[in-house]
Amino acid sequence: MDSLDIKYEELKQWFINQGSAAVAFSAGVDSTLLLYAAHEAIGDKALAVSARFCLVPQEESRAAEDFCKSFGIKHIVVPEEKLPIDSFHHNPENRCYLCKRRLMSRLLEAAGKEGADCLAEGSNTDDLGAYRPGMKAVEELGVKSPFLELGFSKAEIRVLSKRLALPTADKPSLACLASRFAYGYELTPERLDRVDRAERYLHKLGFGQLRVRISPEGARIEVMPREFEKLFSMAHEITEGLGWLGFERITADLKGYQSGSFDKDFHSESVDKKR
Numbered sequence: 001m002d003s004l005d006i007k008y009e010e011l012k013q014w015f016i017n018q019g020s021a022a023v024a025f026s027a028g029v030d031s032t033l034l035l036y037a038a039h040e041a042i043g044d045k046a047l048a049v050s051a052r053f054c055l056v057p058q059e060e061s062r063a064a065e066d067f068c069k070s071f072g073i074k075h076i077v078v079p080e081e082k083l084p085i086d087s088f089h090h091n092p093e094n095r096c097y098l099c100k101r102r103l104m105s106r107l108l109e110a111a112g113k114e115g116a117d118c119l120a121e122g123s124n125t126d127d128l129g130a131y132r133p134g135m136k137a138v139e140e141l142g143v144k145s146p147f148l149e150l151g152f153s154k155a156e157i158r159v160l161s162k163r164l165a166l167p168t169a170d171k172p173s174l175a176c177l178a179s180r181f182a183y184g185y186e187l188t189p190e191r192l193d194r195v196d197r198a199e200r201y202l203h204k205l206g207f208g209q210l211r212v213r214i215s216p217e218g219a220r221i222e223v224m225p226r227e228f229e230k231l232f233s234m235a236h237e238i239t240e241g242l243g244w245l246g247f248e249r250i251t252a253d254l255k256g257y258q259s260g261s262f263d264k265d266f267h268s269e270s271v272d273k274k275r
Helices: 003-018 029-045 058-071 086-090 095-113 125-129 134-141 146-150 154-163 189-204 225-233 235-244 261-274
Strands: 021-024 046-051 074-078 210-215 218-223 250-252
Touching: 003 029, 003 146, 003 154, 021 029, 021 095, 029 046, 029 058, 029 146, 029 154, 046 058, 046 095, 058 074, 058 189, 074 095, 086 095, 095 134, 125 146, 189 210, 189 218, 189 235, 218 225, 225 235, 225 250, 235 250
Parallel strands: 021 046, 046 074, 218 250
Antiparallel strands: 210 218
């Protein structure tokens, strides 16, 4: 047993110590391992709670349902909302905090009704070095973050997921659809659906980790640098496909995929304005 196996045993013991637990489940890499560990540790005393609304890609909602069915895990799905709160559609800088607080509040309520002793979510140590205002909401509400408590990195989560033959081991990182939009650019269910369809279209063309970022200037495609050649060779087909979805101006980011690139752009601009 190596050090990572020991950490996984510590994770299972963490759930045993809770008694019963609900896991905020998105079907992403982190929450899938977290739910799997909870189910291994405490069996039927573990359940998944998910929200289905327009900020969640449709394929992820289906993946969450399929995973829980395949492992016989009880899955509570909170009903759909158009947008989390009234002010959210203005897309303010603290949108992640507003959304996470509303989302986790609803999941906590659902977990409480099922008698769960706690709600656990999948933030890991990699999240500590990024702009994550939603983590403040997690702390305020008393939601547990076992990966942070036990010091799990994203790389360790992927390695363990592969060892356990989980379907998410090599899955691209996910984020809510609001993260595709520049701050201040109004969010609507129609726009969120359109960017979801655009990314699904690109995934079907064979691209891996990617984002379609939306601003008043148009759509900006981010893919991994190793896929630049493929992206440019398919430029005409992609432009035509996204054009059918209603995108008129389409560009490619030569920096490639970057997690939270709009956050970096925003904070860069804020620093420049202060100078």
